Amino acid sequence: MTDPDGYGSHVDAETAAATGWFEPLYADAGHGRAVVPWDAGGPSPYLTEWARAAGLDGKGAPALVVGCGLGDDAAYVAGLGFSVTAFDISPTAVEQARERFPDSAVRFEVADLFDLPAAWRQAYDLVIEIFTVQALPIALRPRVTGAIASTVAPGGTLLVVQRTRPEGATVDGGPPYPVSRSELDLFLADGLRLEQLEQLPDDRGGRWRAEFRR
Numbered sequence: 210m211t212d213p214d215g216y217g218s219h220v221d222a223e224t225a226a227a228t229g230w231f232e233p234l235y236a237d238a239g240h241g242r243a244v245v246p247w248d249a250g251g252p253s254p255y256l257t258e259w260a261r262a263a264g265l266d267g268k269g270a271p272a273l274v275v276g277c278g279l280g281d282d283a284a285y286v287a288g289l290g291f292s293v294t295a296f297d298i299s300p301t302a303v304e305q306a307r308e309r310f311p312d313s314a315v316r317f318e319v320a321d322l323f324d325l326p327a328a329w330r331q332a333y334d335l336v337i338e339i340f341t342v343q344a345l346p347i348a349l350r351p352r353v354t355g356a357i358a359s360t361v362a363p364g365g366t367l368l369v370v371q372r373t374r375p376e377g378a379t380v381d382g383g384p385p386y387p388v389s390r391s392e393l394d395l396f397l398a399d400g401l402r403l404e405q406l407e408q409l410p411d412d413r414g415g416r417w418r419a420e421f422r423r
C-alpha cells in the first residue's frame with residue numbers, strides 16, 4: 210500500500226506486524242466467525258456528546274475519521290454537515306462501511322496511517338481519532354500520533370478518545386495499549402495545542418477525551 214506521493218512512507222516490518230491482525234478480524238467477523246470488539250453498533254457516545262456540547266455544524270468543511278472501522282462515527286460526522294473522508298487499513302472494514310451506509314456522502318477509503326496520501330497533510334478542519342492509537346503498540350506511538358496530527362488544517366480541531374493508563378505503568382499484554390498523559394502530549398509535536406482535556410471515568414480505568422487545535 211505504498212503511495213508514491215505518500216508523506217508517511219514508513220511501512221515496514223514493525224508496522225506491518227502491528228496492523229496485520231485487523232483485516233483477518235474484520236473478515237472473520239464478516240463470516241460470523243468472530244466479533245469486532247469495538248463495534249458498538251452506532252457512533253461513539255464520546256463523540257456524540259462532545260459534538261452536541263460544541264454545537265458542531267460542519268457547513269461542508271472537510272473532516273477526516275481515522276481508523277473508521279465499520280463507519281458509524283464517519284456517518285455521524287457527515288450528518289453534522291462535514292464533508293467526510295474516513296479511512297481504515299482493513300479493506301473488509303471499508304467495504305462493510307460502504308455497504309452499511311450506502312446513502313452517505315462519506316468517502317470511505319483504504320489507507321494506512323503510516324503511509325498517508327500527501328494531499329491529506331494539514332487538509333482537515335476536523336479530525337476524529339477514537340481508539341486507533343491505543344490499538345497499536347506503544348513503541349509506535351510517536352509515529353501514530355505524528356501521522357494523525359499532521360492531517361489537521363491550520364485552525365482545525367482534532368478530537369482524541371483513548372483508554373487511560375497511569376503515568377509510568379507498564380502494559381501487560383494488549384491490545385489495547387492504553388495511553389498515558391505524557392503520551393497524549395505526543396500530539397503536540399506537530400504544532401498542535403491542547404485546547405481541552407477530560408478524564409472520563411468508566412468501569413475499565415477511564416478514558417481521555419482530548420481536543421487539540423492547530
Ligand SMILES: C[S@@+](CC[C@H](N)C(=O)[O-])C[C@H]1O[C@@H](n2cnc3c(N)ncnc32)[C@H](O)[C@@H]1O
Pocket residue numbers: 228231232247248249253275276277278279296297298299302320321322323338339340341344345
Ligand atoms: C480499535 S479499532 C477502533 C475503530 C473505530 N475508530 C472505533 O472507535 O470503533 C482501530 C481501527 O484502526 C484501524 N487501523 C489500525 N491500524 C491502522 C493503520 N495503520 N491505518 C489505518 N487504520 C488502522 C483498524 O483496522 C481498526 O478498524
